[in-house]
Amino acid sequence: MDHDLTDEATYERVRAEQRISRRGVLRATAGVSLGAAFAGTRTAHAATPHVGGPIIKPLPPELFITHGTNAETRWEAFKGTGQHTPVDRFFARNHVATPLVDARTWRLKLWGSGLRGSPDAGHPVEFSYEDLLGLRAETVTAFIECTGNGRSFYTSQQGQQVSGTPWKLGAVGVARWRGVPLSTVLERAGLTRRAVDILPRGLDPDYVDKGENLGRVRRPLPIAKALKDVLLAYEMNGAPLAPDHGHPVRLVVPSWVGIASIKWLGDIEVSDKPLFSPWNTRFYRLFGPDHPAEGSAPLTRMNVKSAFELPWDAQLTGHRTHVLTGRSWSANGRIRRVEVSVDAGATWHRARTHGPQPSRGWVRWEFPWRPKAPGRYELLARAVDETGVGQPAIAPYNTLGYLFGAVVRHPVTVS
Numbered sequence: 001m002d003h004d005l006t007d008e009a010t011y012e013r014v015r016a017e018q019r020i021s022r023r024g025v026l027r028a029t030a031g032v033s034l035g036a037a038f039a040g041t042r043t044a045h046a047a048t049p050h051v052g053g054p055i056i057k058p059l060p061p062e063l064f065i066t067h068g069t070n071a072e073t074r075w076e077a078f079k080g081t082g083q084h085t086p087v088d089r090f091f092a093r094n095h096v097a098t099p100l101v102d103a104r105t106w107r108l109k110l111w112g113s114g115l116r117g118s119p120d121a122g123h124p125v126e127f128s129y130e131d132l133l134g135l136r137a138e139t140v141t142a143f144i145e146c147t148g149n150g151r152s153f154y155t156s157q158q159g160q161q162v163s164g165t166p167w168k169l170g171a172v173g174v175a176r177w178r179g180v181p182l183s184t185v186l187e188r189a190g191l192t193r194r195a196v197d198i199l200p201r202g203l204d205p206d207y208v209d210k211g212e213n214l215g216r217v218r219r220p221l222p223i224a225k226a227l228k229d230v231l232l233a234y235e236m237n238g239a240p241l242a243p244d245h246g247h248p249v250r251l252v253v254p255s256w257v258g259i260a261s262i263k264w265l266g267d268i269e270v271s272d273k274p275l276f277s278p279w280n281t282r283f284y285r286l287f288g289p290d291h292p293a294e295g296s297a298p299l300t301r302m303n304v305k306s307a308f309e310l311p312w313d314a315q316l317t318g319h320r321t322h323v324l325t326g327r328s329w330s331a332n333g334r335i336r337r338v339e340v341s342v343d344a345g346a347t348w349h350r351a352r353t354h355g356p357q358p359s360r361g362w363v364r365w366e367f368p369w370r371p372k373a374p375g376r377y378e379l380l381a382r383a384v385d386e387t388g389v390g391q392p393a394i395a396p397y398n399t400l401g402y403l404f405g406a407v408v409r410h411p412v413t414v415s
């Protein structure tokens, strides 16, 4: 490997160079990669799986806030849960709808110029569900978080217009994922040293954006990350994956933007050329006045966040001590310190963290608070991770409202 594309500086530089030469690359490969992709649409995916509903599992209003085809966890619903978020309250983000895929007939198909013999989409290397169950499994605790988590605060806290699902902070969950390392399957499929990118693609229906059909959800992943710590997961919290979370098999790409963790995985193109899809060109980059017209480099890592396990606009009774609880998490590793302010940011106090903190999970914390008087309060929490990265007061604006990592001002009323 010439470049470590999981190193963000390198990734950004390499991608910037590739962006400049992209037109040439597309022309040069049009006859091969694009032709193969179209062949794949006809053959590899002839049977479109039955579509269930936007989200199949129950979405009781005490656990979820729904936004179209998506549902976020209410933060009060995390209270009392452990490190791992139960599936009944794990957020779900569907571009279209949850497909029902039969594990008995499902096959994972790998093809492309980065594999030995360059198999095309019509003649892929195939793995059945049973094949995957037979390979050495690994288990990892990791959060999956939508890149737009916290997006609504660009508007409500910063007065900025952004487009996309107006999440509060509930588009995140931590689970114990079990499955086969992607590296194992890539190697068995005949991975060559020429491979630079893979393109995992879901079996959910085509995504239509403002009348334009963008095809199936798919986002390129650099081979270095694919080989590092990515899992082909078939279990979540000790049970087979639920339909909404990618049954029978999804990717889990630890620390990276949620879109990388492709659900209902159908096929993976493995290419000796850089790959592009709307999910790494049109979406999941930073756009706006501080960025070039084509956007920043494709987003990779998530950032640092904190949230209180309280209803939004919670009502608290006065004249008693409330143990405020919450969680903080970072894509860079463990959280080193959490501070809470109950006076809108004037003074800060250390919160007490407790419980184990897996490097890709979150830390739980608490802070006892006895409000002095009835009235409206803003509760703030901020964390610093083991790399020294913390949470700013203002999140840098971008038109699609990604990566809101600023301190959220949580309103409560004390009676």
Ligand SMILES: Nc1nc2c(c(=O)[nH]1)N[C@H]1C(S)=C(S)[C@@H](COP(=O)(O)O)O[C@H]1N2
Pocket (backbone or CB within 6 Å): 090, 091, 092, 093, 094, 095, 096, 144, 145, 146, 147, 201, 202, 203, 204, 217, 244, 245, 246, 257, 258, 259, 260, 261, 262, 263, 264
């Ligand atoms: N095939 C497919 N994979 C997908 C998506 C999708 O719509 N289709 N959504 C992505 C996004 S944007 C996120 S944030 C995560 C959400 O995972 P979850 O629904 O299991 O919480 O899945 C990702 N994988």
Ligand SMILES: [Mo]
Pocket (backbone or CB within 6 Å): 093, 145, 146, 147, 148, 258, 259
């Ligand atoms: Mo997402």
